[in-house]
Amino acid sequence: MKIELKDSQLRQIKDICDSFNNDPGELITILHRTQSVFGYLPEEVQRAVAHNLGIPVTRVYGVVSFYSFFTMTPKGKYPISLCLGTACYVRGAEDVLDEFKKQLGIEVGGVTPDGKFSLDCLRCVGACGLAPVVMVGEKVYGRLSPSMVKEVLAEYE
Amino acid sequence: MDNKIKLTIDNKPVEVTKGTTVWQAARQVGINIPALCYMNLENLGVENRPGACRICVVEVEGRRNLAPSCSTDCTEGMVVKTNTPRVLNARKTVMELILSDHPQDCLVCPSNGKCELQDLAATLGIREIRKVDNAAVSTYRKDYSYSLKRDMDKCILCRRCESMCNDVQSVGALGAINRGFTSIVAPAFEQNLSDSPCVFCGQCVAVCPTGALTRTDDTGRVFKALADPTKTVVVQAAPAVRAALGEEFGLTPGTSVTGKMAAALRRLGFDKVFDTDFAADLTIMEEGTELLGRIGAFLNGDTSVKLPLLTSCCPAWINFFEQNYPDMLDQPSTAKSPQQMFGAVAKNYLANKMGVKREDLVVVSVMPCIAKKYECTRKEFSKDGNPDVDISISTVELASMIKMANIDFVSLPDEDFDQPLGESTGAGVIFGATGGVMEAAVRTAYEVFTGKTLERLDFKELRGFEGIRTASVDFNGTTVNVCIAHQLGNARKVMDGIRKGELNFHAVEVMACPGGCIGGAGQPYHKGDSSLLKARAQSLYREDANKPLRKSHENPYIVKLYEEFLGQPMSELAHHLLHTHYFDKHHKI
Numbered sequence: 013m014k015i016e017l018k019d020s021q022l023r024q025i026k027d028i029c030d031s032f033n034n035d036p037g038e039l040i041t042i043l044h045r046t047q048s049v050f051g052y053l054p055e056e057v058q059r060a061v062a063h064n065l066g067i068p069v070t071r072v073y074g075v076v077s078f079y080s081f082f083t084m085t086p087k088g089k090y091p092i093s094l095c096l097g098t099a100c101y102v103r104g105a106e107d108v109l110d111e112f113k114k115q116l117g118i119e120v121g122g123v124t125p126d127g128k129f130s131l132d133c134l135r136c137v138g139a140c141g142l143a144p145v146v147m148v149g150e151k152v153y154g155r156l157s158p159s160m161v162k163e164v165l166a167e168y169e
Numbered sequence: 170m171d172n173k174i175k176l177t178i179d180n181k182p183v184e185v186t187k188g189t190t191v192w193q194a195a196r197q198v199g200i201n202i203p204a205l206c207y208m209n210l211e212n213l214g215v216e217n218r219p220g221a222c223r224i225c226v227v228e229v230e231g232r233r234n235l236a237p238s239c240s241t242d243c244t245e246g247m248v249v250k251t252n253t254p255r256v257l258n259a260r261k262t263v264m265e266l267i268l269s270d271h272p273q274d275c276l277v278c279p280s281n282g283k284c285e286l287q288d289l290a291a292t293l294g295i296r297e298i299r300k301v302d303n304a305a306v307s308t309y310r311k312d313y314s315y316s317l318k319r320d321m322d323k324c325i326l327c328r329r330c331e332s333m334c335n336d337v338q339s340v341g342a343l344g345a346i347n348r349g350f351t352s353i354v355a356p357a358f359e360q361n362l363s364d365s366p367c368v369f370c371g372q373c374v375a376v377c378p379t380g381a382l383t384r385t386d387d388t389g390r391v392f393k394a395l396a397d398p399t400k401t402v403v404v405q406a407a408p409a410v411r412a413a414l415g416e417e418f419g420l421t422p423g424t425s426v427t428g429k430m431a432a433a434l435r436r437l438g439f440d441k442v443f444d445t446d447f448a449a450d451l452t453i454m455e456e457g458t459e460l461l462g463r464i465g466a467f468l469n470g471d472t473s474v475k476l477p478l479l480t481s482c483c484p485a486w487i488n489f490f491e492q493n494y495p496d497m498l499d500q501p502s503t504a505k506s507p508q509q510m511f512g513a514v515a516k517n518y519l520a521n522k523m524g525v526k527r528e529d530l531v532v533v534s535v536m537p538c539i540a541k542k543y544e545c546t547r548k549e550f551s552k553d554g555n556p557d558v559d560i561s562i563s564t565v566e567l568a569s570m571i572k573m574a575n576i577d578f579v580s581l582p583d584e585d586f587d588q589p590l591g592e593s594t595g596a597g598v599i600f601g602a603t604g605g606v607m608e609a610a611v612r613t614a615y616e617v618f619t620g621k622t623l624e625r626l627d628f629k630e631l632r633g634f635e636g637i638r639t640a641s642v643d644f645n646g647t648t649v650n651v652c653i654a655h656q657l658g659n660a661r662k663v664m665d666g667i668r669k670g671e672l673n674f675h676a677v678e679v680m681a682c683p684g685g686c687i688g689g690a691g692q693p694y695h696k697g698d699s700s701l702l703k704a705r706a707q708s709l710y711r712e713d714a715n716k717p718l719r720k721s722h723e724n725p726y727i728v729k730l731y732e733e734f735l736g737q738p739m740s741e742l743a744h745h746l747l748h749t750h751y752f753d754k755h756h757k758i
Contacts, residue, residue: 055357055358058357067341068335068340068341068342068344068357068366068758069341069357069758070341070342070343070344070346070355070356070357070365071335071341071344072357073344073346073357073358074344074345074346077346077347077348078346078347078348080348
């Protein structure tokens with residue numbers, strides 16, 4: 013999906029790069045900051061970062077594709093992250109995941125058509141005592157069962 | 170001597186300077202430790218040592234783990250063993266792991282017989298690839314372009330291509346992407362190479378230890394044309410080809426095989442066997458005249474004149490230029506490359522002379538280069554969809570055709586090229602080595618400019634292997650400053666200096682590949698061996714020295730071509746047929 017960046021958005025990227033003196037050594041931090049502004053790192057944003065830092069876009073893409081934190085697809089307004097770490101897994105996280113998929117009608121990595129929710133998995137949020145754990149945005153839900161999924165989603169209606 | 174270090178390797182005492190790696194030290198005493206990722210182009214400032222393959226591990230006394238010799242510095246009193254059972258076992262295991270995720274189609278792989286992975290598997294005595302249930306070999310989409318093919322199933326992540334593309338050429342098309350089993354080397358966003366900033370220099374291909382990056386094979390198209398009775402097929406062979414073709418038949422690097430090559434081409438069935446060197450002489454006539462025109466105008470106070478003139482023979486360089494310096498499009502010589510000049514002359518002059526229709530004349534070129542495969546497809550080099558050069562094959566593809574056709578190359582007699590496009594001077598021959606185009610241009614430009622005969626023809630100051638060389642040539646009181654760069658990273662340094670106004674030259678020669686065309690990706694792969702490149706360059710300079718004619722403007726068939734057909738250099742017809750223009754391709758980077 014091609015997007016066209018507005019001048020103001022290009023300006024934002026330039027400002028972020030400038031604030032790190034356009035140092036290619038700061039690439040990861042710059043991408044981190046950029047993703048927090050745009051929500052994701054589409055091709056055009058990566059090209060703009062590469063251009064500002066004076067490095068090949070392959071190098072930027074190499075970093076973006078390496079770290080699972082960086083994403084090239086837009087997240088939903090409320091990004092759902094479900095833990096599939098060992099503790100959560102043995103306590104039934106997979107069933108919870110299946111219920112989220114069913115309720116939202118999307119796969120892992122997908123976004124609902126209205127752009128409201130996106131669904132991703134991660135490995136351990138450091139709250140194993142609450143397993144299975146789900147995060148919606150910054151909010152943590154613990155000891156979830158499939159039957160509670162509907163309730164959680166309803167909070168965001 | 171503070172910076173000297175003594176150590177022993179396999180019980181042999183070695184003395185090295187500080188900073189020398191164990192791998193290099195071992196080499197000094199004749200021990201070649203195997204490696205798949207390590208690569209060093211000595212004197213060209215090219216080194217790849219990511220310590221990725223772990224094949225070169227050695228045992229160091231007092232160290233618990235095995236050490237990768239390519240990236241371990243020597244220390245005083247170090248005791249190194251390169252061939253203990255523990256080392257051999259480790260190497261074998263590493264190799265088995267690499268092979269466990271590698272396709273086993275060696276028999277039909279384009280790199281069959283020329284693969285470092287295959288050779289090393291044999292050397293290490295691997296006779297079986299252990300199967301693990303459900304373990305699939307990772308597969309990726311193949312990427313085809315006019316010049317090269319990318320098959321990441323065969324990539325072992327040695328990163329040599331990445332070093333060449335980024336550190337040496339500063340092109341930045343290839344980089345490692347993704348993680349774990351899905352990591353591959355690819356252009357950004359896994360684009361095809363054709364859509365990426367790739368300039369098709371092919372240096373990634375020239376150093377790839379496996380079949381992951383290979384040349385596009387066009388031999389089938391040539392055989393088909395040769396078999397077609399309605400077609401007249403003529404061939405041109407570039408200067409650098411004759412300096413390397415022999416290597417494919419076991420001859421010592423640097424053996425010149427010009428005569429045998431002409432004989433072999435004739436036996437393959439080409440109707441006429443011509444020489445790109447002829448077109449190189451023609452290039453000098455046009456480019457040299459253009460240079461003198463610009464210098465003349467400059468000396469007369471014309472401030473609009475664009476100096477330096479940049480050479481335009483190298484298609485990878487032109488791609489690089491069009492992408493990176495679109496603000497300087499009027500800077501390069503408008504002269505086409507020798508390959509394309511030959512094509513234009515063949516289709517517009519030779520065809521008439523031979524009484525053949527343009528569309529029935531097939532022009533094949535044999536090139537040390539794979540960017541030439543792309544160059545001949547550029548739209549501006551065709552007329553009504555019929556290209557000036559129909560098919561371009563590499564030195565190695567020619568060798569494979571010769572082998573396929575059962576021709577005993579080594580025992581062939583020396584034969585001459587056909588006329589009228591087969592005569593060349595020594596100036597055309599040296600086009601194949603870095604600095605050669607400049608030297609050839611100087612020989613002609615000097616005599617035309619001064620009206621005097623050159624006393625010495627060898628411009629040693631223009632030769633050599635340094636990445637950027639500059640020289641001043643005295644044109645009878647007028648100093649002409651020239652610069653020569655090979656490898657695109659060096660070209661970028663020169664161009665950036667020119668753009669900023671810090672560097673001032675009258676002419677700049679650029680060749681994309683190390684050592685010039687002799688190090689091109691169409692040649693037997695140099696795989697980082699710079700002694701090979703030097704031997705090839707020597708062979709061209711020897712051939713030049715032995716030629717009766719060594720200045721392009723003295724080539725009698727060139728003189729005749731102007732008399733019969735073109736008129737003068739830079740005439741209207743010459744402009745139409747032998748010159749071109751450049752495009753802004755900034756969007757590709």
